[in-house]
């Protein structure tokens with residue numbers, strides 16, 4: 001019997017979203033009230049003297065702004081198994097490990113049913129808007145998602161990356177079905193213990209179901225680019241498996257092998273077809289459409305630190321729409337992409353006023369004195385740091401992300417992700433963010449295009465072992481590039497940091513010449529492997545764009561793989 005599937009009611013979802021955003025101010029008050037009522041008995045709130053008050057004014061007066069460091073001792077007690085209400089009314093039983101690429105090690109944050117529900121709400125909301133613009137049929141999705149291991153903390157709590165906690169929740173699969181987004185790979189592949197093997201099997205499943213695939217997705221778009229780069233290496237092996245109906249011996253996990261064996265039948269026609277398509281492509285341009293003829297779009301977070309991968313994604317996707325997925329973090333979700341027509345470079349996110357209580361620190365003013373403003377008080381055109389109060393025990397928590405308000409959807413702000421707040425590159429009076437680095441790399445890598453070369457990935461480091469200190473930029477590039485071109489790239493990088501503090505320091509040599517270090521092919525894969533070894537999941541991986549001296553292991557990976565280095569002569 002064919003199971004009748006209940007699909008989500010797109011019109012109803014959009015209607016609900018519209019009415020909620022029209023009443024954003026009240027919804028925020030109600031949301032804060034609900035959070036404080038549910039968690040008022042928690043030790044953290046009890047100690048702050050709220051005495052049962054749930055209005056925003058009392059909340060702001062009693063509860064301080066905090067960072068993860070401030071909450072660390074409370075979270076640690078939860079992790080260690082204390083069963084008293086510490087941050088939330090109901091005990092926390094699951095912990096998320098944030099990717100931690102900025103600090104070099106994963107952070108623990110609480111995860112609970114409410115956070116799961118807000119995750120699904122965000123998924124449903126953006127799905128509704130996406131489906132209205134880009135309808136999909138009831139096929140399958142090639143979801144390049146990976147679960148990390150779930151482990152037990154010393155206190156017996158389940159710990160995994162936030163995406164793992166979501167993928168392992170039974171509601172995830174049901175929601176994917178209701179969103180016509182059922183992934184084509186068996187669960188054993190998503191939850192497989194080795195992501196290299198899972199990736200290979202995802203690709204194989206995608207090829208087996210190629211005609212049914214409606215869209216390709218991942219949490220962060222890096223995983224999509226990574227997958228098709230891998231495809232370039234392994235396509236012949238994939239074709240051989242399809243031809244013979246036998247899985248390559250390098251997939252070693254029995255659970256993954258037996259799940260794949262159920263799908264894999266000898267299919268020489270399909271193997272021939274894929275082979276012909278691969279051989280007919282020029283430098284893999286348009287690969288995705290060739291492999292998956294019915295794909296309607298590519299979906300995944302494409303903004304912020306994912307922007308550098310857009311060029312490669314477009315190369316694979318040709319003219320397929322690229323739709324950026326929503327904006328959130330392990331700590332909680334923030335906004336949904338309700339304008340899927342917009343290219344990722346311009347993507348914005350509308351804050352859902354019922355998934356948390358949000359405040360914003362204006363960055364225009366002197367930061368120490370700046371007072372946070374409420375959701376409906378933000379001003380268009382201005383930049384803010386996001387503060388979250390969540391259903392999972394975070395109160396006035398500084399997320400560390402900088403966003404710009406681009407407009408309002410009804411009364412709820414629409415924001416653009418700008419960068420992480422912490423300055424990445426600074427030696428004295430210079431201030432350069434991740435965005436500045438990205439723009440510099442973009443400018444310099446344009447010099448490369450004549451040679452048809454490509455910056456595959458990049459990172460940076462402030463080297464204070466020289467006097468004066470200087471910026472080091474690490475590049476992994478494809479192919480051989482002439483020294484003259486790389487020297488020019490190095491000068492261009494140095495000139496592209498236009499921050500006045502940097503330029504003036506460079507002119508008087510208070511900052512030394514920028515150094516471009518080219519690393520061997522595969523270096524960034526080693527960094528990825530390193531993070532996965534620490535418990536991160538490929539799904540949430542973000543290349544660390546600046547590696548501090550405290551992140552010694554990653555710095556060593558980069559430094560040990562340098563093949564060439566150039567110093568700028570731009571100043």
Ligand code: AMP
Nearest residue numbers: 098099303304326327328329330417540
């Ligand atoms: P994680 O630490 O793995 O939970 O990742 C959360 C962080 O990823 C956020 O704080 C942002 O810095 C970044 N992020 C999440 N969603 C987006 C998005 N849509 N655009 C840009 N950056 C994002």
